[in-house]
Amino acid sequence: MTNFSAATAAGPVAEARPSARRKSPTVRGRLPVLVLFLPPALLLFTIFVILPMGEAAFYSLYRWDGYGLPTQFVGLRNFEVLFKNSAFLTALKNNFLIIVVSLIFQIPLALWLATMLATRIKGVVFFRLIFFLPYVLADVAAGLIWRFVYDGDYGLFAAIAGLLGVETPYVLADKDLAIYAVLAVIVWKYFGFHMMLFIAGLQSLDRSVLEAAEIDGATGWQRFRFVTLPLLSSTLRLSVFFAVVGSLQLFDMIMPLTGGGPFNSTQTMVTFLYNFGVTRMQVGLGSAVGVVLFVICVTLAFSYKRIFMRND
């Protein structure tokens, strides 16, 4: 309500000074829009983003179980404990591993499929749909499905092993294998999304450039390497950006799959936050994880945008 009255109040004031109107007609034209549309967004952003961030930073300096108000100030001890915790270091390593796998397997796979599915051949829509389907699935559902697939007693893996007559591997119960099983699910789940990005990018390419290259006698690989790929680079950079940010946020799929186990071998930063901060009622420590995660995200996002996406 106050916003509205402020907007109407601003009207006559501006009206009364014709000189101001003449000076900057754009500001006068924008003002009502600003006053009307900025506060709700700003308010929501403040309440849901800025405030919680500040709160987390504040809580991270306390030892607090989450009830009442934090009173026990411990300075940077939570961060000290955090970086000494082997599970947290595993989580950091896993997040890094997920990024690497995205870059080495997921994006090339998506790009390869996209180059095939961007053309107009029969059945292409069907295949696009098939490959995109995992991405549409809810993360938790995907996690549960794969838990059954990997199950060593009744799952698909057990059935296949039974057919082949070999001993069933219990991949999710093996601390050395579990993370790779999780990585496979991540690639399966998200390559469709990147593929769609690439298809959109490929379809907006100028065909004449490719045709010119073809007339000049460029081979298929040369056309891809020297024409398509450079023209697609902005999409590629965006895709990598999504992969990096996505890996840092990974949580919902891990929980039903392994819950971070066995022996914390599949923790990510967010599952660590949940398992060690929330369920153990160590909100101070959890907030410290949040702060570390925030710093990593912001640093990555800004520097990536700065360095790689400057011209996009």
Add this chain to the structure above:
Amino acid sequence: MLTINRIAFRFLSAAAIGALAFSSTASADAVVKWLHVESNPAFVKVWQDIVDKYQAEHPGVKIEMQFLENEAFKAKLPTLLQSSDAPDFFYSWGGGVLKQQQATGALKDITEAMNADGGAWLKTYNPAAVKGLTFDGKMSAVPFKMSTVSFFYNKENFTTAGVDAAGIKTWDDFLGAVKKLKDAGITPIAGGGGEKWPIHFYWSYLVMRNAGQQGFDEIKTGEGDGFLAPAAIKAGEQLAELGKLEPFQQGYLGSTWPQALGVFGDGKAAMILGFDTTEANQRKNAGDGKGLASDNIGRFEFPVVEGAAGAATDTLGGINGWAVTAKAPPETLDFLAYLTGIESERLMAKAGQILPAVAGAEDSVTDPLMHQSAEQLARSTWHQNFFDQELGPSVGRVVNDVSVAIVSGQMSSEEGAQMIQDAIEMEKM
């Protein structure tokens, strides 16, 4: 992440309050929200019948039952309790977790109501249950049931392997039985290593058997070396010894508790260390929904450690209650008195759901296996609450982590004990 949740909760709960305020003007019904972790439909049915009966006798009171899966419940509760969406009463395992919840003011102090009329209400319960739910002279939870942890075994498997369950008296006897079963090609134990707490029963019992009640009190309160005391280290070593025999089913480190019960129910493992309700729950979780026949299941108590302080009659188990939250309407206590009254508890005992916390209802436990558990409890010289509840949420989880790590050979007994002690030091900080 967390803070976003908290804020979102405030908003949601504000909306919920608004909605509630609105609806309460429409009808004068008092709604009592009940949050539980009972996943067995047969047992929920018993409760539903009790609720229906109560509602018929008390028009204007509506009991709303809400279910959360065990692990999800524990994880969600702290956040839930602080929101205005908190249940009016919820399932509690007592111990340090309940104590902490009580200390923060999230719960209602029901001491006065319990002691009214010269303690008429309080006196209906088993003193051990009351004692286990009282902290600093105050109560916030109504006693509901007791439970004991003991071994259940597949009689056929034992006969095949030539193991006599009655002969398992000491830890060495037990290890011998495990070896015999292995030699006969039978998986000795079903374990739920994925959820960790099912494995912590082993470590807990071994600590109890090695230290005895007085010893454990000293360990717990940090007298001497705390968890680095020789008895606790010895317990870890014995657990590691068991682990070396590879007694559990394949892939047990990823198995949940329901899966472990299923493994036992499907006859794929010969033993399980579980609650008194194991017979009913193995049936529910078995692949065919039937599980082992009742007469194929036997039961024996956790073995003693020869020459150690712990007595064979010391029991590990639960003291469960219904914790009442601060904002619960007055009808909550009335319903709880009804729910945990002798009549309702008898119904539940008869259905094989609980070992009652109400004094005098034990005779309604008709199931033979549960009856054995009830008898063991009645003979108990020291009934210890589950370690992961007793020691509070953060140390408790470390105990669970350590138990699995030790049994699977990831961690030595000393390292594990040190980790627990570190977690306790951090608590005190």
